[in-house]
Amino acid sequence: MLERLVPGWRATRYLLLTFATAAAALSVMPLLLFLVSLIPLGGAGLLPLPGALEQLRRWAERTRSEACEYARLEYVYREPAPLPSGLRQQLRYTLRDPGTWRSVRWLVLHSLLGVLAGLVGLMALFGAPAAVLKTAVWWAVPVPLTFMGVEAHGWGTALIGGLAEILLFGSVFLYGAPTLANGYARLVAWTLAPSEVExxxxxxxxxxxxxxxxxxxxxxxxxxxxxxxxxxxxxxxxxxxxxxxxxxxxxxxxxxxxxxxxxxxxxxxxxxxxxxxxxxxxxxxxxYPPILADRGLGGAISALSARCAIPARTRVAELGTLPAAVQAAAYFVIAEALTNAAKHSSATSVDVEVSRDGATLRVEVADDGIGGADDSRGSGIDGIRRRVAALDGTTSVVSPAGGPTVIRTELPCES
Known part of the structure; x- marks a missing residue:
């Protein structure tokens, strides 16, 4: 039972939030309609309309974030572009933006269905406590109270009816609210989700x-x-x-x-x-190291490992033909990583692994040192990142305190 209480409370809280935002949506809809109705009267509603629609869109985006978080859906944030200068440009941008019309569609849907979903949340939260209280005080209330639609004239009716209401509202809290909240969150997320083109x-x-x-x-x-x-x-x-x-x-x-x-x-x-x-x-x-032209990348890596101040083991797979720029970048990445390991890591050994997966060259240098490598301390990692990024590659550094340090790079090597 305790395992059901947490989802029930989480769903009830989401539905109560839905009720609050739906009530706000009910008040926003007449305001937007009022601004639109002012447009024929000299265009008085045009001035505040772009800003109002922009705020509506941001509100809808926050609601989509909350819905995706509740339903555990993937959420991809889209930063709205700032409004351009000039009323005409603002109107054109706002009215052509698909996000504006998604937000308006959500506003209408939310103001209607959100209130109903919120009422279920209120029922789930207060239903069972209200049934307990009603069962306890039915005899002292001047007007007859009903339990499950049956008027109570004695303790038997009150106890049976009260127990039935407690079970009903408890079921709403434990089972009905989570189901409804999950379905409504998915509906909101679907309504506000950007298209694949966007x-x-x-x-x-x-x-x-x-x-x-x-x-x-x-x-x-x-x-x-x-x-x-x-x-x-x-x-x-x-x-x-x-x-x-x-x-x-x-x-x-x-x-x-x-x-x-x-x-x-x-x-x-x-x-x-x-x-x-x-x-x-x-x-x-x-x-461009001449050794690359003489011995290739594999031979150059072996030479680097042999000159390293600490024992270095190399594993170089079949690499095929590589562009000169990629070979040079990989060579300098390994040289810098080995230099860092020898100077800063207090390592006793280092492993170098180079492999190719289709059009990607992977380089990994791992040492058993103290870790804590940081770009900002002039460790040479920033230079590695820039050199790899210049070829549209990626660099990742894992170096927790206490070690080990692992530097991985991926370089596109299509000819």
């Missing part, structure tokens, strides 16, 4: 916004990368090449008068040339 349009808008944000971040990251390369070439390689040219020029002038000095300068120039080549290779490695 949901597809919303998903498309969200996708466009997401891609626009990703594109902006990719362009920003690309610009930062170009500035870094320019700075590295200017401050490092270019400076060494300039010094190399100066030494060679001086050596040319000294070769006849001081051959030993010229030879020393040429030896220094040779060392500077080697250093410049090393720095140039480092710059090239940060843009």
């Amino acid at each position: 949901l597809r349009a919303d998903r498309l808008d969200e996708r466009v916004a997401e891609l626009s944000h990703t594109r902006a971040e990719a362009l920003q990251a690309h610009s930062a990368e170009l500035r870094r390369i320019e700075r590295d070439l200017h401050d490092g390689t270019q400076a060494r090449l300039a010094a190399l040219a100066m030494r060679i020029g001086v050596a040319e002038r000294l070769v006849a008068d001081d051959p030993e000095q010229a030879a020393r300068l040429l030896r220094e120039a040779s060392g500077s040339a080697e250093e410049a080549m090393s720095e140039l290779r480092d710059v090239i490695r940060t843009t």
